[in-house]
Amino acid sequence: MFWDKGKETLAPGDLADLQLKRLKKTLKSAENVEFYRKQFSVVGIRTSDIRTLEDARKLPFTKKQDLRSGYPFGFLAVPLKQVVRIHTTSGTTGKPTVVAYTRNDLDAWAELIARNMTMVGLGEDDVFQNMVNYGMFTGGLGFHYGAEKIGMTVIPSATGNTTRQIEMIQDFGVTAIHCTPSYAMHLAEVAEERHADLPSLKTGIFGAEPWSESMRTELEEKLGVTAYDSYGLSELFGPGVAFECMERDGLHIWHDYYLVEIINPQTGEVMGDGERGELVVTPLLKEAMPLVRYRTGDVTFRMEDGCLCGRMQKIGRITGRSDDMLVIRGINVFPSQIEHVLLSLPEVGNQFMVYIDRVNHLDEMSIEVEMNREYFHGELQDLARIQAKVVKALRDVLELRTSVKLVEPGSLPRFEGKAKRVIDRRGEM
């Protein structure tokens, strides 16, 4: 099913023409921003020099830090009176980043969400419960307006009160939910504890955190849904930037909205199809806050094979943001890798916490994970064996020795928004 078949399946030539036209317009509006005027003059480029899509590679990158230093309105390309909404990013360090929207921006964004939701088979027959924060986080209102646009019955349940969330799913016959994968797991656990069936559910949209294929299997089994990955970031509107279609093999990123590059994060060199690197995006339809070559920090690659659904070129699912990446004794570790290992071990639960300390100048990573009730038969050796198994499985994947502590089932924190599973104590004295 298509929301806008013409745009979603544009032929490569037509797409390139459209992208170039929109790129030129975006660069022109970027010149309203002092930061960009300086950036362009430093490298000696006038926007009129950009005549092809490839020429865009001559432009400097924009980093998240740049946006922070422009707090609050330094990146606006339009007068504030044309801005109809402001969100901020969840920024875990320092000041949040402000993102602003004109009326056209909001329309364009809702249009994207409409495409994505239609793509996974949702429509006016569906009842949609949007279980994410409705405040400054873009996931709430972003999905809300897109879902209304395609005529779904929308329940803006936001986060919290899991029992009530379950009741609403049951009472309203909810067919589709949107939340973080960790909250979905929590919801499934609570439903299981209360013996609450959720037979009306069929579609689960999960995003805002990277999640693994084993998590998908687990969520689908527990909630009785087909699970789809949603990717986005506030700087590029919010959720909806890229989304899985029914094939569920990679994310369709919307090339008429976003000029996509993959770069080597160390050198900035542009990489080819199939090569893994950092996703860099120049949004082509943003009015209030145009961005040029924005470094997302997310690691992915452009997929070489086309998709059976006929839509545009896909990127691989994001395995982690470079912000999430931990460097432990010089080895790169993504929390998603830990999650993946734990999900493959039935003896332990899915919740975990990671603590990083510096002991005698060496990084030490310790992981707390819950025992699975069914695997405790009363013997200390059972526990020791399971602990050793977890340590080994983690070492095989991370190439790093970790210490693992088994904790009681249900004792670790559950997260409703973005999960904060990593406590890095290396900076503390």
Place this chain on the structure above:
Amino acid sequence: MDVKNYIIRQISVFSENKPGRLASIAKAFQEEKINILAFSIAEADGFGVVRALVNQPDKAFKKLTSLGYNVAFTDVIAVKMKDEPGGLFEIAELLGEAGINMEYAYAYSGKEAAVLIIRVDHLDEAVSRILTKGGTLLEAKVFS
């Protein structure tokens, strides 16, 4: 001889090694008026197993599970010892001669006698060997 008569259900509770856990378990027993007959804690690397013989094992299991504890039943046997110097030696020697391999053991000294509670690999064999060697096993019903 019916081996089953001598098999005692021990409650084994998975517990993190942190302050207050034992108090919380003991409080649960108190609330349910469950009497603890014998008890031990085994510890390894941040977590442990609390083992207890109680007079109402099913009730104890249910209560602890409802509190979120990870609980299992473990079969053990209880060997009677003389509560006097040499009592343990006599039994330990008997167990050695009978070729019994203990995984773990703990003891208590009660009103009638001292008792050694043991967890073994092969319960049936252990029961018959101990009895053949002239040892005395407490019957499970003593504990309920």
